[in-house]
Amino acid sequence: MPFQIAGLTRRSTLTAGALAAFASLLGSRLAFADEKAVMAEIKKLYGDKPLGEGKIKLDVPEIAENGLVVPVNVEVESPMTEADYVKAVHIYADGNPQPGIVSYSFTPACGKASAATRMRLAQTQNIVCVAEMSNGALHMAKANVKVTIGGCGG
């Protein structure tokens, strides 16, 4: 199992249901991060290294059933040997006040590079995952999660 390193802040901005009509996410006045803020976080860790595609399987729901606890599963393709393994996985959300969700470190002893957690999402946004391989290569994957008001289901 991977262990979770002292995390980046996971902060929620879910405002209390403002409207009785719907499980509402409306009415928030907090400042949200954006794609640039996520890229800035990645740059802090890895500078201008290129971000490749592939290798990462990022599994998030298309629509969050509960914005307070949205499941995220990530698995990175790797033999996980001394010569070739996944060193770290970082997950970001580009629509929360703080973009960092969680970072995981792995060793070859982990056997496979997979992790699952739950995150709070304030609004519809992209989840970005970056994997650092033992040879220094970086991979990135992105998925959109919709956070919607409830009700009105036919």
Add this chain to the structure above:
Amino acid sequence: MVSRREFLQATAAAAAIAAASGLGPLGRAAAQQKLAQSDILRFDPLGTLTILHVTDIHAQLMPLHFREPSINLGVGPARGQPPHLVDAEFRAHFKIAAGSADAFALTSDDFVALAKTYGRMGGLDRVATLVKAVRAERGDDKVLLLDGGDTWQGSWSSLQTKGQDMVDVMSALKTDAMVGHWEFTLGAERVKEIAESAPFAFLAQNIRDREWNEPVFPPRKVFEKGGVKVAVIGQALPRTAIANPRWMFPDWEFGIREEEIQKQVDEARAEGAAAVVLLSHNGFDVDKKLASRVKGLDIILTAHTHDAMPGLIRVGDTVLVGSGSHGKFVSRLDIAIKDGKLADIRFKLMPVFSDAIAPDADMAALISKVRAPYAADLAKEIGRTDSLLYRRGNFNGTFDDLICEAMLEQRDAEIALSPGFRWGGTLLPGDAITWEAITNATAMTYPNCYRNEMTGAQLKEILEDVADNIFHPDPYFQGGGDMVRIGGMGYAIDVGKPMGSRISGLTHLKSGQPIDAARKYVVAGWASVNEGTQGPPIWDVVRNHVAARKTVSIRPNDAVKVSGA
């Protein structure tokens, strides 16, 4: 892009032979030909296995009118494709003559005139007659009866008995398996209680408990019929926890779980299933996308979106079936198996014309029995209608207009919001508005009619959000029913635009003034998914309004301006 080859398999006898030739009112009389029970049942049998499918009955035990939508827009790849066709386009696509019995059953224009010719549809005693006839013809051991869900909700008696009336009737019908959506609004405990004791299987591969991620219900069941192993995989509405109150089943998670469906298919094949069926409550467009991505599904029996189609829709090697709603139709699929694989399918959407089909005596007696405690209340006339009252349509329905009008007046509100539910019967001009008619459009477990304030900006955000649930070009991101209905406010919608920019021109109808984003408006609405919502049940609000009016007239609603379709 995966190709979406679609074709229509010719349907058997019930489909009118005449092509859609634009018959005018004079031609209509000639086309009008009532079907007899034998016409409805006529079928050239195939193979050794028959699947019967009913879905979205919404607890309608008795025959009723249900008008199909006159606006049913498809977006993205679904645009202009069945089932997103209405009236003349629908008839042209499926080769149905205007004015025919099928035209009445499947399209909306000329509904009032045709209703007088063809009468009500549905009634589970009539459905029982069809099911028994097919079983008698094929042999009990060759017929599988599957229910696509939304069966235990939608009537006063089902609400009062917590679904027991429907469970009794569907058990007597010898249903083999079902899936769920509105069922879950009876609460997790009640659903588990029924699922564990009912004689039919309650299947759901996509419901997991939050803590351990374990399946709450069996994901699939293998049946042996006509010497053929058939695997039925159950799929509940993936968006139940968003569309309906999550607090009623707080420990469950849903989702589409496409990869898990693939696993179920592969396991079923490994166990020797010659045919694999997805009994789905995804909704048609979601199932169409799913069919292009999951391999090895022979048949998807669709539900949720209430689409009735007299032909199969093919996506790759999978066929999709749309069996309508409210007991109006029973789908029959005869299946031939060769070398352990599905070789051929023959399909017919059997319309349940209640005047043509003799009620099954045993089922009629059971229905009378379960309705008896409520029969006197249900028959009570509250008022009458001068107008056609119907529910379906993307943006409004006259029955919803009546509900919104009731909320505006009874709750002294400036604006009323009513959810875009697809269930509830249709009343013809001159019909009595009975307690049954009111509760058929309102009976559910979170009926409180709230009254509070919302700003103009909040109202716009609600409309944007609901619109995205319907008009997101990727069906996997769609969540809801039809558009929320609005009383007292008009708006314009461009369905082709992205989230956040579809809605404009919000207008307060009474004053003719634009809606002020910063101003607070008094809003009444019902069916809130929030726990503890305060207010009288919506059926009392509607009853009081109808009783006060005595006769209801609904003017044509042109408050929603639609573009981009």
